[in-house]
Amino acid sequence: MGTSPGSPSSVPPQTPETSSGSPQKTGTGRSPLALVVVAFVVALMLYFGYHQARRGGVASIPRAGQSLIAPDFSLESLDGPAMHLSDFRGKAVLLNFWATWCGPCKIEMPWFVDLQKQYGPQGLQIVGVAMDDASKEDIAKFAKDMGVNYPILIGKEAVGDQYGGVPALPETFLIGRDGKIVDKIIGLRGKGEIEDSIKKALDTRPASSQASLAQ
Secondary structure: OOOOOOOOOOOOOOOOOOOOOOOOOOOOOOOHHHHHHHHHHHHHHHHHHHHHHHOOHHHHOOOOOOOOEOOOOEEEEOOOOEEEHHHHOOOEEEEEEEOOOOHHHHHHHHHHHHHHHHHHHHOEEEEEEEOOOOOHHHHHHHHHHOOOOOOEEEOOHHHHHHOOOOOOOOEEEEEOOOOEEEEEEEOOOOHHHHHHHHHHHHOOOOOOOHHHHHO
């Protein structure tokens, strides 16, 4: 029976075992396809093991229950003066790591512009961190062309490492009014899902003191 147009083919690669009516034995007694599969599995294990090692700390925050304090940092802004994450304490923060070459970033940035307008009066502050090699001038032009209405900071690898290495872009952290990470989004998600995470961050209470944050 043939496969329908547009549906993935389930036909395996042609090998000595599959190209004829009966199995053929190789000189080693092992199927070349089996060797390829084993090599593929080993490569996957090495790949995920490497990235799991890089993405310790914040990258492995639980989705529910306990959460972590978002690491503070100081980064140069497009306007010149340095900004700290702690400058926005008491607000809900959407911290977005992005780059000018990142296609999905260009899709979600207009959403962030709308969400900043909608939820800014409720205490939301979106902060973009540019993680690429473009010049400050090029990043500023890009942000202007995109109509960005929130601070853009010039990223550093050291800050990315504080947040688990930021192995993929875009990567977004939702930080509550108490300075704790309440959600993390890797890659492009729907605007509605991002909005739900914003509401979760807004639905937190500011820490009463620095001591309570340390606790």
